[in-house]
Amino acid sequence: MDVQITGAWNFPTRVVTGAGRIAELPEACRTNGLTRPLLVTDHGLAKTDLIAGIVDRVRESGIPLAVFSDVKANPTETNLTAGVEAFKAGGHDGVIAVGGGSALDVGKCVAFMVAQSRPVWDFEDVGDWWTRANTEGIAPIIAVPTTAGTGSEVGRAGVITREDTHEKKIIFHPMMMPRIAIEDPELAVGLSPFLTMATGMDALSHCFEAYCVKVFHPLADGIALEGMKIVDSYLPRAVENGRDLEARAYMFAAASMGATAFQKGLGAIHSISHPVGARYDTHHGLTNGVVFPYVLVCNKAAIADKIPHIARALNLPGQDFHAVLSWLLAFRKKLGVPHTLAELGVKETDAGTIAADAVKDPTAGANPRPLTEPEFKQLTLAAIRGDLGS
Numbered sequence: 001m002d003v004q005i006t007g008a009w010n011f012p013t014r015v016v017t018g019a020g021r022i023a024e025l026p027e028a029c030r031t032n033g034l035t036r037p038l039l040v041t042d043h044g045l046a047k048t049d050l051i052a053g054i055v056d057r058v059r060e061s062g063i064p065l066a067v068f069s070d071v072k073a074n075p076t077e078t079n080l081t082a083g084v085e086a087f088k089a090g091g092h093d094g095v096i097a098v099g100g101g102s103a104l105d106v107g108k109c110v111a112f113m114v115a116q117s118r119p120v121w122d123f124e125d126v127g128d129w130w131t132r133a134n135t136e137g138i139a140p141i142i143a144v145p146t147t148a149g150t151g152s153e154v155g156r157a158g159v160i161t162r163e164d165t166h167e168k169k170i171i172f173h174p175m176m177m178p179r180i181a182i183e184d185p186e187l188a189v190g191l192s193p194f195l196t197m198a199t200g201m202d203a204l205s206h207c208f209e210a211y212c213v214k215v216f217h218p219l220a221d222g223i224a225l226e227g228m229k230i231v232d233s234y235l236p237r238a239v240e241n242g243r244d245l246e247a248r249a250y251m252f253a254a255a256s257m258g259a260t261a262f263q264k265g266l267g268a269i270h271s272i273s274h275p276v277g278a279r280y281d282t283h284h285g286l287t288n289g290v291v292f293p294y295v296l297v298c299n300k301a302a303i304a305d306k307i308p309h310i311a312r313a314l315n316l317p318g319q320d321f322h323a324v325l326s327w328l329l330a331f332r333k334k335l336g337v338p339h340t341l342a343e344l345g346v347k348e349t350d351a352g353t354i355a356a357d358a359v360k361d362p363t364a365g366a367n368p369r370p371l372t373e374p375e376f377k378q379l380t381l382a383a384i385r386g387d388l389g390s
Contacts, residue, residue, distance in 0.1 A: 005216050010174075012154030012260050017183040017252060019245050022054065022144065025096070025182060026061035032140045032179040034094030036064050038087050040107035041099045042071040045146065050187060054098060054144070066090045068110075071099075074168070074277050074284070075106045076161045080120060083110035087139070094140045097178070100199065101150030101284065104143055105158030108176045111139035112158075125157055125172035125362045133173050143178035146187045148238075148251035149199025149285045151206060151259020153181035161278050168274040170362050181256070185248035193239045195283075197335045200235040200251060202285030204228060205269050205292055206258030211310065212303045213265040213366045220261040225313040227257035232314055232331065239335055265366025268295045268358070272380055275357035282344045289337040290344060293328050294383040295367075298375075302368035325388075340386040351380040 016024060029037060037058070045051055046069035058065045068086040071079050087095070087110055097107025113120055115137030122132055143153035152158065157172040188196075207227035210220060231254050237247035272295070273287040300321055311319040316327055338344060346354075355376035358364060364371065371379065382388070 009217065009219060010263060011219070012256065013178050013181060015154065015181045015183060015256060017249060019184060019186050019249070021182050022184040022187060023057070025054065025142070025144070026058055026063060028142050028180050028182065029058065029063050029094070029096070032094065032142065034063070034096070034140060034142065036090070036092050037094045037096045037142075038090060038092040038110070039065055039067045039096045039098060040071065040083060040110060041067065041069050041103045042073070043069045045069070045099050045103065048190070050146070050190065051098065058096075066092065071103050071106045073102055074161050074281055075102045076163050077120060078163065079106055080109050080113060080160055083107075084113050087114050092139070094142070096142045096144065098144040098146065100145070100147035101152045101159075101202070104145060104150065104152035105160065107143070108141055108152065108178070109158040109160060109171055111141045112171070112173055112176050114139055120160065120171055121162065121169060123171050123173060125170040130173045135175060138173075138175045141176070141178040143181045144187070145181065145183060145252065145255065147191060147195060147199040148188065148248070148255040149202035151203065151255040151257070153178060153183070154256045155259045159274070166278045167357055168278045183249070183252040183256070185245045185252060188248045188252070189243050191242060193242065196239045196242065197235070197337065198283045198286035198289065199255070200231060200238065200285070201289030201292070201335070201337060203251065203255040203258045204231040204235070205285075205288040206262045206266070207231065207254070208292070208310070209267040209269055210258065210261035210264045212267065212299065212306050212368050214368055215264045215366070217264045220264050223257045224261035225309065227254045227261065228310065229313050230254040230257070236334060266363040267367035268298065268364065268371060268376070268379065270363040271358040271361040271367065272354060272376070272383065274361050274363070275354045276341065276344070276346055278357070279350065279354070280345055286337065287344065289332060290339070290341055291383050292332070293325060293388060294379060296325060296328065297388055298371075298379050299368045341380070341384045342386070346384055348381060348384055351377050351384065354380050
């Protein structure tokens with residue numbers, strides 16, 4: 001065995017789930033001391049009846065509320081800075097983050113950065129950099145996901161793109177964990193089939209990569225396997241019928257499970273997806289879905305002991321590597337995931353730059369087999385060309 005039997009485990013925040021649970025948002029504000037919250041969402045969602053309904057519900061309960069929505073699909077430091085300024089200018093005392101992973105990440109980072117004097121990059125998820133933070137004044141957070149992908153609603157980190165270097169950075173602090181997550185499947189009913197698919201592939205990649213990380217964490221492993229099983233069963237249903245509340249509820253659970261499991265770490269899927277997203281502004285979950293089988297093949301020997309367990313969790317007819325790879329390719333095809341990074345606009349001439357960023361990404365160190373920069377370049381080229389080997 002090459003896994004050291006030692007660990008330190010944390011599990012996430014309080015989660016309430018079920019249709020109509022958004023009605024509990026005003027009480028959640030009162031319970032957690034949010035008397036003048038800032039609602040953080042993305043610019044597209046801000047224009048919808050969904051946000052208007054949430055704003056009205058909170059205000060009608062007697063809690064004043066403002067909305068900040070300058071959030072891109074791949075949020076940047078500019079978005080974060082504007083959010084911090086809005087928080088301070090409005091005299092807010094907490095954040096309600098509503099939306100997909102981008103809005104949740106920005107909301108959490110705003111709540112964290114209002115208490116800091118150092119640049120946000122000083123709190124990248126590297127070593128013990130999080131201990132640099134001033135903890136006094138970090139604002140409480142309530143998370144309301146509207147997509148089932150990142151699991152940011154139960155996470156202690158946020159991903160922000162550094163514009164000057166075109167790098168995605170993971171910002172981490174334990175106090176970025178939301179006080180409560182409200183997972184109401186009715187909030188996802190209007191999500192398009194494409195975004196349902198793309199965010200669902202994010203949840204699947206989180207569960208899969210976390211399970212394959214060589215760290216002793218049986219609790220997370222069990223959650224990751226069940227998360228894969230849920231995605232396999234319910235993501236096609238949610239894509240086919242967006243009003244399937246059972247499928248939506250299970251996919252919310254799978255997203256939270258993926259984020260719970262990946263405290264073990266992630267791997268090369270994310271190491272490549274992060275720089276691709278930073279440079280090409282691609283959807284993160286979709287990019288993960290494209291890169292997934294190429295990393296699976298790359299890691300084949302290093303995850304041989306994991307494959308039978310994954311196959312059994314998915315109830316596959318075989319329990320070897322071919323069975324798992326065949327399942328993944330068929331699953332992606334059924335959902336409409338593109339087969340290559342070239343289909344997302346990624347050029348072979350950028351493979352070297354992507355590899356240089358990938359090898360430095362915080363997720364690279366947990367990949368089941370260590371990869372050098374040249375190996376990351378070959379892996380990126382394989383994903384661009386659609387080369388899965390023999």
